[in-house]
Amino acid sequence: MCARTSLNEKRVLTISALLASGFAGGGLLLGLFVGSLVIVFDGVYSLVSLLLTLLSLAVSSYMRKPSRGEFQYGKAVLEPLVIMIKATVILSIVSYSLYSAVAAMFSGGREVDPSIATIFGLVNVIGCAYAWWKIAKSSKRFSSGLIDAEAKQWKMDTLLSVAVTAGFVSAWAMTLTPWADYAIYADPMMMILMSFYFIKVPFDMLRGAVRELLMMRPSKEICQLVGSEIKALNPQSPSMFKLAGVTKVGQELRVRVDIHSSSAQLDVKHLDRARQVLKNKLAKLSLDLNLTMNIAN
Template sequence: MEWSARFPDARALLVSVWVSAGFAVVSLAWGLVIGSQLIVFDGLYSFAGVGLSLLAVLALRTARKGPDERYPWGREVWEPLTIVIKAVALGGLCIYALIGAIGELLRGGREVAAGWAVLYAILATGAGLVVSLYLRRRGGQGSDLVRAEAAEWMGDTLLSLGVLAGFALALVLERIGHSDAARYVDPGMVALISAAFLRVPARLLVSGLREVLTMSPEPAISEQLRSRVRDVECRYRFAESFLRTSKVGSRLDIEIDFVVDTASKAQNVREFDAVRQDLHDLLQPLGYEKSMIVSFTADRRWAL
C-alpha cells in the first residue's frame, strides 16, 4: 500500500483490479443463474482482466526500479511486454467465445431470462463507464499500462452497451410472442461482440510489439523530437543533424548526431556540453524518462 501511494499509476491499476474482481464474481453468478452465455463471457473476461491487471502492477513496479548491473538501460521494457501478454490473452478469450457462440447458434440458440439480463446490462454499462473514465484521466499523465487498462475497460463498457441493446431486443421479442427468435439473441451477440472486440487486443498488440522491438515512437512524438533537434541545429549552425529514437514503456531512447563544420558555433567540449544542456531543457516538457546520447563529428559518415 505504501508503494502504491508513492506511485499513482499503481494505485489506479489496483482500483481496476478490485473492481474487476467484484465484477467477475457478480457476472459469472448472474450469467449462470439466468443461463446467459454472454454474461458468463463477460465474467470470464473480467476474471482474465484481474490476473492481467495484477501482472501490470508487477510490471510497473519492476519498471520503476531503474537501471542496475543486470538492466543497464533500465527495466521499462516490462511495460510493453505486459501489454503484449494482455493483448494475446484477451484476443484468445475473444476467439474462444466466438467459436462457442457459433456452436450455440448452430444448435438452435439459448433461452435466457431477458428481464434480468437487461438489468445486469444497465448496471454493467454504468460501472464500466465510471472506471474507464477514471483510468483515462489517470492515464492522460501516467504510464502506457494505465492507458491500456483504460482502453480495456472502455471496450468492456461498449460490450455492455451491446449486451443491453441485445437483451432489450430479446425482451421485446418474448413479449410479442417470438420466443424462438429470442433464443438466438444471446449467442448471436456473443459472436458479434467478441468478433468486434478483437480490435482492442489487436491494437494493444501492435503498440506493445512496436516498443518491444524498439521501433520508432508514434509520429506525434517523433515530430516533436525532430522539431526540437532542428531548432538546436539552426541555433548552433551545425551542418546536419541525425536523430534516432525509440520508445520503450515510459522511456525514450534518443541518439542525436550533429555534423560540425567551420561555421558551427560550437567547436569544443564545453560548447558541446552547452548544446547537450539546451537539448535536455527542450526535451524535458515531453514528460518521458529519457536515455539520451548526443555526439558531434566533423565527418558525416560517422553520423550515418
C-alpha cells in the same frame, strides 16, 4: 519514471483490481445461473482483467526497485511486454468466445431470462463506465502505458456491458412479437457482433507493444516533434545536429543525435547547452528522455 508517477500508477491499478474482482465474481455467477454466453464472457473478461491488473501491479512495483545490473538498458522494456501479454490473452478469450457463439448459433441458440440479465447489465454499465472514466482521467494526468492499457480494458468492458444490456432488452422485446421463437438466437448473435469490435482493440495494443519491443519508429507526432526540435538547434550552433534514430520503449524516449562539425575541436560547454535545450523542449512529451549524442565522421 518519477516516484510520484509510480505511486499514482500503483494507486490507480489497485483501484482497478478491486473493481475488476467484484465484476468478475458477479458476472460469472449470474452468467452460469441464467445460462448466458455473453454474461459468462463478461465475467471471464473481468476475471482476466483482474489477473492482468495484478500483473501490471507487480511489474510496476518491480520497475521502481533498483535494477542491480540485470537490465543494462533499464526496465522500460517491461511495460510493452506486459501490454503484449494483456493483448494476447484478451485476443485468445475473444477468439474462443466467438467460436462458442458460432457453435451455439448452429446448435439451436441459447434460452436466457432477459429480465434478470437486463438488470445485471444496467448495474454493469454504471459500474464499468465509472471505472473507465476514473482510470482514463488518471491516464491523462499521469503518463503511463500501464494505466493507458488499463483504461482500454475498462473501455472494452463498458462497451461490452452496454451491448449486453441493449441485446437483452431487444431479446425481451422480441418475445412480445410474432418472432418470439428467434429470441433464443439473441445471446450468441450479440457475442458474434461484439467479437468483431473486441478483436480490433487488443490487436492494436499488441501491434503497438511489439513495435516498442522491436524498437521500431514511434508515432508520427513524436518523430515530427523530435526532428523539428533538433533542426531548431542548427541555426544557433557552429555544429550541425542531425537526428540519427528515435524510438519509444514504455515510458522511455530514446533519441540518438549525430554531430557534424567542420572544426577540429568541439566546445563541450556548447554541446552541454544544446543537450539541455533539447531536453527542455522534449519535456512536453512527458516521457523519460534517454539522449545520446555521437560525433559523426
